[in-house]
Amino acid sequence: MNIRRASPAELPLLRDIERAAGAPFHTLGMSWVADDEPPSLAELAVFQGAGRALVAHPERAGTGGDAAPVAFLLWEPVDGGTHVAQVSVRPDRARRGIGRALIDRAERDGGPVPVTLTTFAEVPWNAPYYARIGFRVLPGAGLTPGLRAIRAREAALGLDRRPRVCMRREPGGRAPAIMPA
Template sequence: MIAVPSPAELPLLRALERAAGEPFRHLDMAPVADDEPPSLDDLSRYQRAGRALAAYDVRRPGAPADGGGPVGYLLWEAVDGCTHIEQVSVHPDHARRGIGRALIDRAERDGGPVPLTLTTFAEVPWNAPYYARLGFRVLTDAELTPGLRAVRAQEAALGLDRWPRVCMRREPGVRAAEYGN
């Protein structure tokens, strides 16, 4: 089940983000694993605007009727006429169950019939290669819009360019291959 998280669940998203960052440590990307999750103020801003989505695992045996707490989340915003995925994270205990794909597909529906964009690590298996399986393609430098250039500049200022990064785009209506991701 995917829904806009309640204000009370926003601290749970921060904990989820910390857990989702841990696998980066195994790729010698400890600064990414140690990065501070979005603040409660930032999460609240996305939540109030309806641009925060949370996934709840209701398939889990013994799960509460309400699905329990979030196991994944996504934040999006409009950037140059596209639905830009600012963050998507799934708790490692719930990876490879289609949660990320479902969050992205829901953001596409909520954002309207416009392309999806995101920025990500090029060489991390659960980043660019994963998004390519979901129908995203890497943009060339010439294809970057002013808004995406600003996003990339902010990422560079945060030091994320220590590892190769790319901007990606998925056209409306393109669906993921069925990989169980």
């Protein structure tokens, strides 16, 4: 798998990946997530222009070139950490470590700082998955001002129809030893 920064030409493909990655939410009765419009090209361009849009490509056998991306990750600096704003993997490429590889790359690009994200608490490929790769749920008192603002924005968008959590992983892929109360 080749992970690198996204090019401007790839941005429309990220929207397609997001649509495909959202489809499994239909099976959980979460059509409002599955049918949500992906980030606009303008929104994606902000991340891409800042060098914070990553793509994962399978390497084409024998050509040395990249096939179309199969996953992407958007990140931003939030309160001294690296915040994963979005990570999406095509369902036919899930369970191959691509999401984790993207998160690990964002961690390297963001510096030796904690990585945070917000996600659905009870969706199997959300919080339970992130816990398996070293993230731990942050209690409300452990949220930084930036993370509180992100959660408020998510609530305003209606994402709190199902329980959501903020999670954190320490540099090097380690879960925090003790989460602040």
